[in-house]
Amino acid sequence: MxxxxxxxxxxxxxxxxxxxxxxxxxxxxxxxxxxxxxxxxxxxxxxxxxxxxxxxxxxxxxxxxxxxxxxxxxxxxxxxxxxxxxxxxxxxxxxVVNPGAEEAVSVSKNGRIGVLATEATIRKGAHAQRIFELKGRAKVFGQACPRFVPLVETGRYLGSEARQASREYLTPLLEKNIDTIILGCTHYPFLEPIIRDTIGKEIALVDPAxxxxxxxxxxxxxxxxxxxxxxxxxxxxxxxxxxxxxxxxxxxxxxxxxxxxxxxxxxxxxxxxxxxxxxxxxx
The missing domain is CATH 3.40.50.1860 (Rossmann fold)
Known part of the structure; x- marks a missing residue:
């Protein structure tokens, strides 16, 4: 058999x-x-x-x-x-962390990379650690997004609450002149249409999957x-x-x-x- x-x-x-x-x-x-x-x-x-x-x-x-x-x-x-x-x-x-960090380094032109992730992931700083190993002069800006996972897990990932949360979490990153964002939680690609509406077309989004x-x-x-x-x-x-x-x-x-x-x-x-x-x- x-x-x-x-x-x-x-x-x-x-x-x-x-x-x-x-x-x-x-x-x-x-x-x-x-x-x-x-x-x-x-x-x-x-x-x-x-x-x-x-x-x-x-x-x-x-x-x-x-x-x-x-x-x-x-x-x-x-x-x-x-x-x-x-x-x-x-x-x-x-x-999933290293693949996402490695892809972000390969696509970023100015070396200013944002990371959207859970609170625990941001506290650990593993994305930033791998990015610095690959590109020591890079700048990494982490943003915890505590509402994103519950929104996906309850099927509300394309509604008004998601749009509000997206603006709240992404506005601080946009002020940092980033050109690349790592979707540092596997739930977040389901929010990509909302995120893209918030950040526009120029910033690269990295899905590590x-x-x-x-x-x-x-x-x-x-x-x-x-x-x-x-x-x-x-x-x-x-x-x-x-x-x-x-x-x-x-x-x-x-x-x-x-x-x-x-x-x-x-x-x-x-x-x-x-x-x-x-x-x-x-x-």
Whole structure:
């Protein structure tokens, strides 16, 4: 019997669909195993140690379900936990922060780059750190956007509240003469029409999803991760949540297609580190 090993993708909610859609586009023969930690969304206001623990629990679950590669489709988790996850687990793990920072450096002409992200991501400063490694004279301006994720998670990402929030968050960045903005949360590309209306056409918007999946694809092409056997037939994607499956389907269906969300399962990850013998000490 041929064993199917999916690509694990996780986020606090539906934001990771921006990465999942890129998997469908770049790796159409692969199968994804998606986990949305909707019981704990939004991640931004939560303390770092708690968010690191959530990431370890989710990755442990995805690997227990056979994931051969993990895409951390959450900038907050990537900022706080990626290095620890990569040190602890043998399965390849790719985050979204470095791909976004690297693309921003490549497209910015004046080296003045804005970062829209959650509070926790801005506090960590991982985007700025990577940008400075690549271009030491760059100027990076971070802007926390605490209302954006709840607006997406409740399906209100194109309404008047979103427009008001966009103006509030982007006006300070526009005053810094930036020419590039990183969408430093995977939820934010769903707000791109609103953001674009606020900033105009001249400023580049960087969505890290494409380059993140490209890095995962490279691991497959180099033979570090095995490709899915085509004899398995059409991919069967699986979706799991820690919160309410119905709410996830209601909000997520317009974003990724309702036909994919016909069998969303709720799972509780409390105690999974002990059950899977993952004795992790998280500071």
């Amino acid at each position: 041929i064993r199917c090993q999916p690509i694990g993708v996780f986020d606090s909610g539906v934001g990771g669909f921006t990465v999942a859609r890129e998997v469908f586009r770049q790796l159409p023969g692969e199968e994804i195993l998606y986990f949305a930690d909707t019981a704990h969304v939004p991640y931004g206001p939560r303390p770092a140690d708690e968010l690191v623990r959530f990431a370890f629990e989710i990755v442990t679950f995805l690997i227990s379900e056979g994931a051969k590669l993990i895409l951390v489709a959450c900038n907050t988790s990537s900022s706080l936990a990626l290095d620890l996850l990569q040190e602890h687990f043998s399965v390849p793990i790719v985050g 494409c380059q993140t999946v490209a890095q995962g694809k490279e691991l497959i092409e180099k033979g570090i991760v095995s490709p899915r056997d085509p004899r398995l037939g059409k991919p069967r994607h699986r979706f799991y949540v820690s919160g309410d499956p119905q709410a996830f389907v209601r909000v997520g269906s317009p974003l990724i297609g309702g036909r994919l969300l016909t069998d969303v399962q709720q799972v509780c990850l409390d105690g999974i580190l002990d059950r899977e013998n993952q004795k992790v000490v998280i500071a």
